[in-house]
Each structure stands twice: as C-alpha cells, then as structure tokens.
Amino acid sequence: MENGALQDIDVTVTFLEMHAAPAISPPIPYNRQIALLKTKDIPLHFYRYLMDRVGRKWHWVSVLRLSDEELAAGLHREDRDIRVLYLDGAPAGFFDLKPHLPDEVELAYFGMMEHAHGQGIGRWFLGAAISAAWAHGPRRVTVQTCTLDHPAALPLYQKLGFTPVAQKKEVVHPLTFAERSASVMRA
DSSP, rough: OOOGGGOEEEEEEEEEEEEEESSOOOOSSSSEEEEEOOOOOHHHHHHHHHHHHHHHHGGTTTTSOOOOHHHHHHHTTOEEEEEEEEEEEEEEEEEEEEEETTTTEEEEEEEOOOOGTTTOOOOHHHHHHHHHHHTTTOSSEEEEEEEEEEEHHHHHHHHHEEEEEEEEEEOOOOOOOOHHHHHOOOO
C-alpha cells in the first residue's frame, strides 16, 4: 500500500435479467414525502455527488475515475434515463438506465443514500426503476450486482423478477480519500 494506495478487492459479479415486465409494481409508501424526478442534461458534479454518496460504502468507483469528457459523452446521450429520488426534499438516491442497446435496457446504477435505508422505500424505488426500464420497450432488462453491494440487493432484485444468468470474478481498485475528493470536488 505505497503512496496511500488501497488494497484491491476481489468480488463476484452476478448478472441478472428480466424478460417480461412485472404484472404489478410495489406500492408507493404512504405518509412519506417522496419525489422521483427525471433529469435532463444532469450536471456532471451532481452525478458525481450522487455516485459518491450512494456508492461510497460499496466502492462504486469506475464513474468517479472518468474525465469530464468521458462522463459527459455517456450521460448526455439523448436516450439516457437518470432519475433522482428525493426524500423529505433532499436527494436520497438515484437510478440510471442505459436503453441504447438493441432490445435491452440496462439498469446500470440503482441505489439509495444511507439516510434512506430502512425507511420502507427500497422495494417501491426498485419497482419504479423497473417500470421506467420497461417503458423504453425492450425485450429484456438487465442489472448486475456484486459481493460488495448491499446484502439485500441480490435478494431484492430476485423478489422483483430478475433471474441470475451468469457470474464472474472481478477486482475493484478502491479510491483513496484524496482521489475520491479530487473527483467529486472537481470544478
């Protein structure tokens, strides 16, 4: 661990698919101030903030390593579908759909910030992401999770209709605090 580098982490990635839209979606939680807003040309700094706050504990680092140009090229595609969850008026999570593959929509990122965990909104939020994905008219919706993600992620995906189709081993290269700060705080 020279120069403050962190040790690589071995993970198992599970790939999941859904081939038909669910018949019903989980109901929206009642007595909660919840909003789900679709973004348009999301500012790079806000996307990095969401990625950091939702994914920090789970080592979501690949996006944080992208240059502004690389990140903008992917995010600002006309078909990109990013929605931000607000709880009591503050950002609480997001999902990011990539519908640009033929006949497939990838739920590329889905997660909530720590203050939103345990609030009874996760199942509804994932249901909203799945509904948004199917609204693009694909033949299948895909998602992947890994052994670093929240322990409830894989069971929740399966409860809402995803089926595991493959697994592979990968290595995650964590960001140091300085690297993370430089990414999230860039102008």
